[in-house]
Amino acid sequence: MNLYLRNITxxxxxxxxxxxxxxxxxxxxxxxxMGPSGIGKTTLINIIxxxxxxxxxxxxxTEGRKISVVFQENRLCEGIGAVENVKMVCDKKVSxxxxxxxxxxxxxxDYENKRTLELSGGMRRRVALxxxxxxxxxxxxxxxxxxxxxxxxxGQVINYMKRKTRGKTLIIVTHNKEEVEAxxxxxxxxxxxxxx
Amino acid sequence: xxxxKTAVHNKKYRILAVFFWIAVWQLASMLVxxxxxxxxxxxxxxxxxxxxxxxxxWISIFHSFFKIVLGFLLAIALGILLAVLSYGxxxxxxxxxPLMKTIQATPVASFIILALLWVRSKNLSILCSFLMTLPVIxxxxxxxxxxxxxxMLEMAAVFxxxxxxxxxxxxxxxxxxxxxxxxxxxxxxxxxxxxxxxVIGLPKFSIGEQLYEAKIYLMTEELFAWTMVIIFISVISExxxxxxxxxxxxxxx
Numbered sequence: 070m071n072l073y074l075r076n077i078t079x080x081x082x083x084x085x086x087x088x089x090x091x092x093x094x095x096x097x098x099x100x101x102x103m104g105p106s107g108i109g110k111t112t113l114i115n116i117i118x119x120x121x122x123x124x125x126x127x128x129x130x131t132e133g134r135k136i137s138v139v140f141q142e143n144r145l146c147e148g149i150g151a152v153e154n155v156k157m158v159c160d161k162k163v164s165x166x167x168x169x170x171x172x173x174x175x176x177x178x179d180y181e182n183k184r185t186l187e188l189s190g191g192m193r194r195r196v197a198l199x200x201x202x203x204x205x206x207x208x209x210x211x212x213x214x215x216x217x218x219x220x221x222x223x224g225q226v227i228n229y230m231k232r233k234t235r236g237k238t239l240i241i242v243t244h245n246k247e248e249v250e251a252x253x254x255x256x257x258x259x260x261x262x263x264x265x
Numbered sequence: 266x267x268x269x270k271t272a273v274h275n276k277k278y279r280i281l282a283v284f285f286w287i288a289v290w291q292l293a294s295m296l297v298x299x300x301x302x303x304x305x306x307x308x309x310x311x312x313x314x315x316x317x318x319x320x321x322x323w324i325s326i327f328h329s330f331f332k333i334v335l336g337f338l339l340a341i342a343l344g345i346l347l348a349v350l351s352y353g354x355x356x357x358x359x360x361x362x363p364l365m366k367t368i369q370a371t372p373v374a375s376f377i378i379l380a381l382l383w384v385r386s387k388n389l390s391i392l393c394s395f396l397m398t399l400p401v402i403x404x405x406x407x408x409x410x411x412x413x414x415x416x417m418l419e420m421a422a423v424f425x426x427x428x429x430x431x432x433x434x435x436x437x438x439x440x441x442x443x444x445x446x447x448x449x450x451x452x453x454x455x456x457x458x459x460x461x462x463x464v465i466g467l468p469k470f471s472i473g474e475q476l477y478e479a480k481i482y483l484m485t486e487e488l489f490a491w492t493m494v495i496i497f498i499s500v501i502s503e504x505x506x507x508x509x510x511x512x513x514x515x516x517x518x
Contacts (some may be wrong), residue, residue: 070366090488118423119422119423120419120422120423133424135425137424138420138423138424138425140416140420142416144417144419146417146418146434146435146438147438148438149434153434157424157426157434158424158426158431199425
């Protein structure tokens with residue numbers, strides 16, 4: 070089922086962030102959202118995840134469907150290992166070995182047992198990515214998922230994501246048009262006319 | 266290597282500081298020049314050596330230790346439980362908070378005298394150490410719970426992380442620093458209040474009773490020796506409790 074946002078309006082302390090926004094995200098497709106900073110991209114994905122309630126409007130297509138996410142700030146449990154962080158959100162059947170194999174695919178070999186606190190920014194980003202991919206979900210939302218990754222790693226991670234998320238609805242916030250092309254994604258550009 | 270050197274230096278200075286204060290103590294006792302008013306370190310060590318040979322010394326330590334630590338552990342259990350319930354229920358929090366503030370503001374002596382009306386003197390130190398620690402644990406654990414990163418709670422909500430895992434991976438790491446510092450403060454208070462309760466209630470075979478007897482028979486060296494014993498047990502029990510908490514924390518995460 071496609072995901073629809075109908076007349077979504079949201080304001081914070083009198084500032085209108087989203088104004089009667091109507092969007093459609095196709096099931097099983099990758100859709101990228103672009104737009105200048107402060108336009109409400111993060112608010113929009115928070116609304117889809119149910120973390121923020123819109124002042125007006127409704128979302129269709131999320132009922133009963135599982136969502137996983139790559140937050141802008143990773144939001145990993147810092148005191149435990151990378152494997153543990155992923156295992157926490159996975160089905161019981163998913164083994165540690167399977168998670169380690171996933172890490173290997175994004176170049177995280179030999180770091181999987183280190184506490185996330187000890188990992189570099191780029192490594193943490195990849196742990197957050199693997200977590201979102203491995204979690205049981207129908208919709209995956211990613212807020213600037215490739216931030217902090219060099220070009221080579223970015224390519225490796227994009228390939229991994231495309232392979233592993235086939236059939237799932239992906240919503241990705243990005244500032245980079247090349248990423249949209251590499252992902253062969255649909256593009257939604259939030260323009261200032263969506264704001265007042 | 267640099268860290269090791271610093272640690273050795275710190276230890277050296279710590280030992281030097283101890284010797285410095287023992288020297289000051291010796292000097293002060295020489296100036297006062299009356300062992301009955303101000304016992305010298307040597308007299309105290311002699312008294313301590315004499316005490317350790319008596320069975321009543323060890324029995325008193327065991328009884329006092331058991332009761333004070335029991336009061337402390339009970340306070341930890343109830344403090345955590347009330348804090349968790351208060352975190353989940355604002356009405357309960359509003360009901361419990363003034364009670365905790367009242368307990369915290371009440372002088373220890375008032376508690377001891379009041380408690381003597383309610384419980385037998387042999388259990389007085391349990392009640393007093395319990396009451397001293399309860400508000401400290403409650404307040405700190407509740408503060409830790411409120412301090413839990415809301416962004417991590419959002420993450421747990423989106424990923425539908427189960428309650429037990431949420432407690433283990435998000436709440437416990439957030440609360441732990443508050444809990445450890447509350448336990449340290451609480452244990453110190455426990456020993457102060459517990460011994461004070463024993464000195465007033467005079468339960469048989471307790472450190473408080475021994476202190477009181479040393480005082481009425483003007484055995485100042487023994488009074489000093491018992492005080493040293495209390496400080497030593499307090500420090501040791503604090504270290505033990507903190508180590509125990511760390512072990513539990515490592516086991517949980």
